[in-house]
Amino acid sequence: MAQVVEIWTHADAPPPSGVIERHAVVLPYEGLFGFRAGPGSGLFDAQRALFVTAGQEYADSHPVEGIGHAALVIRPSDEVLEELFGSYRPSSHTAFRRLGLPMSARARMRTQRLRRLGRGGVNRLRDDERILATLREFLPERSVPLNGCSRIVERAREVLHGLGFERVSLDRIAREVGVSPNYLTQAFTRAEGQPLYRYQLGLRLNRALVELPHSDDITALALDLGFSSHAHFSTAFKASFGQSPSEYRAEARLAA
Structure with missing residues (x-):
C-alpha cells in the first residue's frame, strides 16, 4: 500500500542528490534543507511537507551551516496515488505542482506517530490506516457517501x-x-x-476476558491472540480495562 522510510542527513555530510525513483511525500521533522527538482525549488522544515515527482533529477542543500535535516518519506502505491491524488502520476495535483504544502499541527503529530510504526508490537492494519490518515491531511476534506x-x-x-x-x-x-x-x-x-485496527484490538481483548480465567500461561495466550509479547498484551489490556491481565485473572478465579 505504501512504503515508509526514515532519512537522516547530518550537517557535515554531503546532501543527497540523484534521480527520484518514485512519487513520494516527504515529511520533515527536524532541521532545515533546500530542495531543487526540475524547475521547482524551496526550503523545507517541519512546517512544510515536500511532494516529489518520479523521474526528476533532484538535489538537497543545507543553507544554514551546522544544521542538517531528518524526515519521513512515504512512497504510496499507484492505487493509493490514484485515489487520493487523482492519478498514479499525480503531477497535476496542487500539492505536487507547488512542490510543498504547509503541515498542520495534526500532520506534525501524525508524522511522529509514523516514526513509531512497528514499535510496541507489529500491527500492519494500524500502521496502514495511520499512513492513509497522514496523507489525507493534505487533501480537501471529503465525506464518504453513505450509499452502500x-x-x-x-x-x-x-x-x-x-x-x-x-x-x-x-x-x-x-x-x-x-x-x-x-x-x-x-x-x-x-x-x-473507531478505525479497523481498534475494532480488531477489541475483538482480541474481548476474547482475553473469556480465556484468562482458564489460562495458566498469559504469554502463550497473548501470542495466540495476535499480540507480539506479554508486555504488549498487558499494556493494551490495562489501558482498556484498568487492571492487568493477571489481576483480572486472579479476581475472576476468586469469584469462581
Missing part, C-alpha cells in the same frame, strides 16, 4: 471475525470486501466511531 456503506462495514466485520486473531494488512481486508483501502478505512471509522 452499511454493507461494506458489515462485510469488513465479517472478514475480521473470519481471520480470527491473525495479523493482517489493510490491503488484504479491502480486497476481501471489494473496495479500496482508503474508502474502507474512512467508511468503517465513520460508521463504527
Whole structure:
C-alpha cells in the first residue's frame, strides 16, 4: 500500500542528490534543507511537507551551516496515488505542482506517530490506516457517501471475525470486501466511531476476558491472540480495562 522510510542527513555530510525513483511525500521533522527538482525549488522544515515527482533529477542543500535535516518519506502505491491524488502520476495535483504544502499541527503529530510504526508490537492494519490518515491531511476534506456503506462495514466485520486473531494488512481486508483501502478505512471509522485496527484490538481483548480465567500461561495466550509479547498484551489490556491481565485473572478465579 505504501512504503515508509526514515532519512537522516547530518550537517557535515554531503546532501543527497540523484534521480527520484518514485512519487513520494516527504515529511520533515527536524532541521532545515533546500530542495531543487526540475524547475521547482524551496526550503523545507517541519512546517512544510515536500511532494516529489518520479523521474526528476533532484538535489538537497543545507543553507544554514551546522544544521542538517531528518524526515519521513512515504512512497504510496499507484492505487493509493490514484485515489487520493487523482492519478498514479499525480503531477497535476496542487500539492505536487507547488512542490510543498504547509503541515498542520495534526500532520506534525501524525508524522511522529509514523516514526513509531512497528514499535510496541507489529500491527500492519494500524500502521496502514495511520499512513492513509497522514496523507489525507493534505487533501480537501471529503465525506464518504453513505450509499452502500452499511454493507461494506458489515462485510469488513465479517472478514475480521473470519481471520480470527491473525495479523493482517489493510490491503488484504479491502480486497476481501471489494473496495479500496482508503474508502474502507474512512467508511468503517465513520460508521463504527473507531478505525479497523481498534475494532480488531477489541475483538482480541474481548476474547482475553473469556480465556484468562482458564489460562495458566498469559504469554502463550497473548501470542495466540495476535499480540507480539506479554508486555504488549498487558499494556493494551490495562489501558482498556484498568487492571492487568493477571489481576483480572486472579479476581475472576476468586469469584469462581
